[in-house]
Amino acid sequence: MGVVKGVLLLILGASLYVASLVAVPVEEVRVEGLRHLSREAVLQTLRLAPGDPWLWVWGNRLRPLLENPWVAEAHLEKPALGQVVVRVRERRPFLPLETGDALAEDGVLLPQGAPLAPGPRVRGVGPLPREALLSLGRTFPQAREIRYTPAGFWVELEGATLFAPEAAYLLKYAQTARPKGRVFVYSWGVSQRP
Known part of the structure; x- marks a missing residue:
């Protein structure tokens, strides 16, 4: 008697599974919030x-979709x-990189995002200092270019070029002065040339 019940339960379970595959199909799929990605790709x-x-x-x-930067x-x-x-909810490109990619507002690297990024252009040598660049981009949104090298950071503004060995010095300097000419900001002071 137990074998018969087991077989009946198995048949019932298989029938319900097959019915679930065909009884209620997906009729409509809406994808909302896309800016860069296409509906078909999603x-x-x-x-x-x-x-x-x-x-x-x-x-x-959703797991494979969330792996997309x-x-x-x-x-x-x-x-x-x-x-x-x-x-x-897609990330927004913020800083265009010379590679054609962009840094998003949260620091994620976005492939081919440079044409969509409104912030200052970024060029550099060495590892990408994401947090420092994001801070500089937010502090100097009017900058034409931000450069980074092992020696420090350069910010190109209209009528001024700023340099500091650390981004923190430029962030602090931005709160106190309107730059003109070539400005070098160090921990011990500021040097300015016309």
Whole structure:
């Protein structure tokens, strides 16, 4: 008798599983919040299309999408039978790099984001000092260019060029003066040339 119940439960479970695959298909998929990414690329990454079994669309499908540097957040909702809504918050490019990439406002490197970045152009030698560049970009949004080298940081403004061996010195200097000419900011003081 126990074997018969087990077989019946197995048949019932298999029937319910097959029914779940065909009974309620995905009829509509909305993707909201896109700026840079395309709807088709998002759906391909999620492996989601109309006709898929709606009951088996879960939030774990978002994992590959969240690995994309352009995606800051993503949420999957199922507001009604057959409907799926994917809400995406993309990162915003902030500082264009000479490589063609960009630094996002939160410091993530965005591939091919330079044309979309409104901040000062960034050039440099050595490892990318993300936090220092973001701070300088926010402090000097009107700058034409920010350069970094092992020796320090350069900020090119209209009518002024600033240099400091550490970004913190430039951040502090920006609070106190309107620069003109060539300005060198050190821990011990400021040197200015016309």
